[in-house]
Amino acid sequence: MGVLLTSVLAQSDISIEDIEKMISLDSNVLAEQFYFYTVVVMWLIHVGFMAYEAGAVRRKNLMSTAMKNILTIAVVTPTFYYFGWYIYGCFEEGWPKSGHASPDVFEGFCGLTAPWSVGLGPNLQDHLSLIFFLAFLLFSWTTGSIMSGAVVERIRLSAYLILTAILGSGVWIMDAAWGWSAGGWLTTRYGFHDAIASGVVHGVAGAFAFGVVLNLGPRIGKYTKDGLTRQFRGHNTHLTLMGLMLIFTGFYGFYAACLLITSTSFPGWLNIYGSPTTLGTIAMVITIGFAGGFTGGWFGSKGDPFWTLSGGLAGVISVSAGADVYHPMLAYLLSFSGALVAVWSGNYIERKLRVDDAVGAVAVHGVAGFYGVLLVGIFAGGYPTGVNNVQSSLGGQLVGILAFIPLAFLPGYGVSWVLKKMNLLRVPPEVELEGLDMAEFQQDFYPEFERVPEVIVEPNGDEVEAAPILLDSYWQTTAGSSSTRSGS
């Protein structure tokens, strides 16, 4: 560095302004690199979701489940390019009051988010717009993947793709504009604080998914005639657990990408609202959050492997909103409680509400997400959030929750209702019984392994052959109907 500076100063035609430009360029390029690598690490979230869900389904639905995760990328990427990024850039005040010249906290940002703008094409003068776009795009994929797990084994692939595009490129990014940006109305007016997206990503995706599964209905055979719950056996628990561990790894990239860093614009790390924090702080919280979450998941489920790992996820999600300010031991305690809340609410949703959420996504992401937003109001109330230093408060957090839940739930419910009415939401029951892979791909994806009879776990815990139960449920489903395409 010293040699470099000496060389620069030795050239008499170099001015201070020139040096400032060079340092600024270096700073921008370093920021560009940083976000690039967060994008790479965040890909692991999607590898993880794919493995997690593919392992949690029955063998006959393996590829149809994995394909949902893969094609999420195919539909959310272009829709986010055309709509999502523009919504984030221009809807911070609810509606762009001043068009592209709106008085953004980051001046001119709105104008760089239109698909035809210089911000979304190759631009030698702009090192940050595209890489920021990509980081947010990876968040968008995540919202789709969260919903994906809830609807497996009976949703049409095409219906899922329509729903995930709406969630990933419309719904979540609107709430991000409102409450996860320096100029969002929830931030500037109410001090809403959700630093690493407990509610903005997880809560909202969970609420959207809840609306969808209400219309989608349970898998054939999930409930007895008396409404008691049966359990399906996932075909590869090891794959599921490995998938969750990959999600956890990717979360470090997710957390890091939620911070801002360009050293010539502002000193040190900032959270998404422009308030100072450090990378170490949030990395510590996420790590201790896993510890508390695993512990809570283990004890809450009495040692169930699936819920122990899902508890880790719920634990982290429940401390994400305040990850930039929490003391590690506070995060440990709160994440423990978040996992307990997720396990309890997951069981409640499945057994009392009789809503078939195949992987507990509504509980782990939705309930734990909004729980995390609420916790900030209790444990970090008074923290000056954002460029206006508006204090966070329980009331402000509640305003955010009350804005986000309908924003997420209503589109999920409404669009899936329309798809259901058009017979485009659910696969025909015959296909569901046989397995989606044969209809979608005409093959079994474990050709070298012998098929064994499918089993199902009765409410009393007995593991029995599934075929008679599934057929009986199928006959009930299709009784008196000339068309078997009505689904549930």
Next chain:
Amino acid sequence: MFNAFPYSEWGDEIDAFWTFAGGDKIIWGQASLGTWIIVVLGFILMIWAFVGFVRLENGKLDHQAAALRATGALDRPAPPASPAQS
């Protein structure tokens, strides 16, 4: 050193080559004709893909469901005939 490579001039030339170039290539908004063409074509592909996803899958599912129904394997078995009838 830093200025040994004419980054600015080179950048301007490259910028002018791209369809995203500004300057006198702008026809409306911030974009050139080339930009507008690819933005519109990309949008058409995106919409076409959504329609295609629905239609392709619909055909596969209908075909498979009809084939399964035709086998009779999923039909409810007829109740056994009563002794009086036999």
